[in-house]
Amino acid sequence: MPQTSKPVAIIIPARYGSSRFVGKPLAMITGRTMINRVWSLARAVSGVNEVCVATDDERIAEHVRSFGGDVVITPKKCTNGTERVLRAAGMLATRPAVVINLQGDAVLTPPWVIAALIDEMRRDPTVEIATAAVRMDKRSYEALRAAKGQGEVGGTTVTFDRRGNALYFSKSVIPFVRDDEQGIGSDRLPVFRHIGLYAHAYETLCRYVNLEPGPLEGSEKLEQLRALEHGIPVRVVEVDYGGRTHWAVDSPDDLKRVETIISEEGDLVGA
Template sequence: MSLRKTRVAIVIPARYGSSRLPGKPLADLNGKPMIQHVYERACEVPSSDRVLVATDDARVAEAVEGFGGQCVMTSIQHPSGTDRLVEVMDHVEADVYVNLQGDEPLVRPSDVEMLCKGMIAGDGIEVGTLCHPIGHDEAENPSTVKVVLGEGGDALYFSRSPIPYPRDGEGHTEYRKHVGVYAYSRSVLMKYSTLPVPEIERLEKLEQLRLLHAGIRIRAFQVEPTAPGVDTPECLERVRALMLGSVLPQPARLEDVKLVITDVDGVLTDGGLYYNDQGECQKRFNVRDGLGIRLLEECGIKVAVVSGRDSPALQRRVSDLGISLCRFGIKDKASVARELMVSSGAGPEETVCVGDDVIDIPLFSECGRSYAVADAPAYVRSFATDVLTLPGGQGAFRELADAILIARGRGDVLCSVAGFSSVMSGVAQ
């Protein structure tokens, strides 16, 4: 008697609303809406029995039906793509459901096929996903989700932090990026919405931790490094260029950084303005950021302060930290950035900057890598290369400083007595 074939359905969740790129599924990519590129690549997966889009917006549904695709309308209340997949089960019978993100127009069908075959193989895998190796620089980015695997390939943990953490700062650490493509058995999806939401999911904002917390195994299949997805207008331009065969410049590597340019209000301070009884304006700085500035300087990495404001408090703080590269009352930060690079002997590929508001966006475009603090407006974050995990005035600059020092091979000043002693005479807070 022959065994029944395992039925595989590829579901592409596609929300129209996006804080960083509204209407993302319908964004034009060389003459086609992005969702069509994803759909057509999904149709190239040999093991798939059915491909469909799950959306909550009639405009997306109309576009899918316009290019001949299948679509299912789902509730607008779903907090995640997995919850949307649960609803799809009511419309589509399958044994394995693959959640393929609608903002991955360059996804490789062969990678999805590897995932499908792993689920079909009958090894008792209830949930499957993908991962690939990355370097230390990318591992420091909290937007990149990292995964640590056990000996058999099952995920031990997912995190936005760089895991595993090299406590002694020595040797080569292998990091793996989690690729957000999932395959679920029907039985797991049926109980997904009944699983409690653990604290680790709330903290990391990673829904797969709900499964691990419930004792459900997640098998991670390793693939070659993947192409970028689309989260921001800049990502969209990069993917367009890749599709046309163009090569866009890569962001500066932290290990090459020679110059760091930082804003003040909203980055080194919490953005608040305080007036004393005499009417003098005061600001609240974070001592950890100050120490981070001095550690960078003592390790040969120049720090420049560029502020749109000027005040005695700001000048005093800069003086206390011994910062010689400073410009106050600046509106055109882009031209000042070019000037600072020349005076520092650093090219754009050796310069990073950090900001928090619209005045910093031109600065972002001049530097090889740009960072927005965690509490910057969404439209500002969309222009930055990376987003820090901490808000301005609460250690955001120190977060960047530590990442640069580790990437430059000077993690010893952070985690060893001998290392810190070598720079101790020049530090201040």
């Protein structure tokens, strides 16, 4: 079967009972709920066969149906978003060959970034998992390094080989950059910030959720390290946000920041 004909599903995991932000998917952002905004981004991606929200909460399901979205009700016992996405993928009428896990709080993810992962999965049939990363400039690098120095946990960086396969993901800023002509004075730092967006081959996703977490995942608290520890390559796709700001919603305080970004930069897609 040609790669271009592989069915693709974007699945958006959404929980109501988040310990850090209860009811987050239904939080309002400039007149629309978070889950409605993320669903609209997914719907704007070309070449996708199905978009659905995977949730275990009827309040979220009812709201998604109200704006015409598709919902899959998944078991409450799902331990994380990845498992919830797999359960939902297996319940679709047409089983997808490629599954995009688009987090329910990824309200500022440009559709072309999602499309870049789909394109890579179709271009190279050997890719089992693909994820995205943005090259950091000197300003963003220094800001992230300063934040890490103050004890902040947020922000993951990734290194990869010449084929684009990940070598390592870390909450530390990697690689270490020396202050010389090849380092922070350069216009093209070899430092990439990871974007928590994943494309999985369906069969690989089935394998992945049954793998035992390893010591690296346990130390960094990064699920993607499980794949590397078990020898599953992760293709890193360099993407360009086109001047747009990347920001995730982890707490109620983040809502104000996201609303400010939307006010300054405009909506990525319409309602």
